[in-house]
Amino acid sequence: MGVAAIILGFIFKISEQEWFSLILVIASVLILELINTAVEAIVDMISPEIQEKAKIAKDVSAGAVLVSSIAAVFVGAILFLPKIFQ
Numbered sequence: 001m002g003v004a005a006i007i008l009g010f011i012f013k014i015s016e017q018e019w020f021s022l023i024l025v026i027a028s029v030l031i032l033e034l035i036n037t038a039v040e041a042i043v044d045m046i047s048p049e050i051q052e053k054a055k056i057a058k059d060v061s062a063g064a065v066l067v068s069s070i071a072a073v074f075v076g077a078i079l080f081l082p083k084i085f086q
Contacts, residue, residue, distance in 0.1 A: 001072075001076075002026040002029070002030070005022055005026065005076050005080075006022070006026075008080050009022055009079075012080065012083040014079060014083075018079050021075055021079065022075065022076070022079060025068070025071060025072040025075045025076075026072065028068050028071075028072070029065065029068045029069050029072050032061075032064050032065045032068045033065050035061060035064070036061040036062055036064065036065050039057060039058065039061040040058050040061065043057050043058055
């Protein structure tokens with residue numbers, strides 16, 4: 001989806017400020033996905049058996065990815081919907 005948003009940015013010739021917003025939300029989703037992967041790997045290494053606290057750590061890091069993804073969708077909608085429907 002990030003690639004599609006970048007392509008739309010070029011198609012609609014978005015402003016410098018819009019590029020900044022777009023790149024910021026794309027990067028935040030990717031960064032949080034990397035952190036989520038690291039948290040899951042560390043939790044699995046430390047606690048291979050199922051434990052409630054390990055599950056909570058994994059769920060919270062996955063939730064951070066979800067929240068940032070939803071925010072990215074809103075930013076994309078704010079940036080591109082007015083341009084699409086003009």
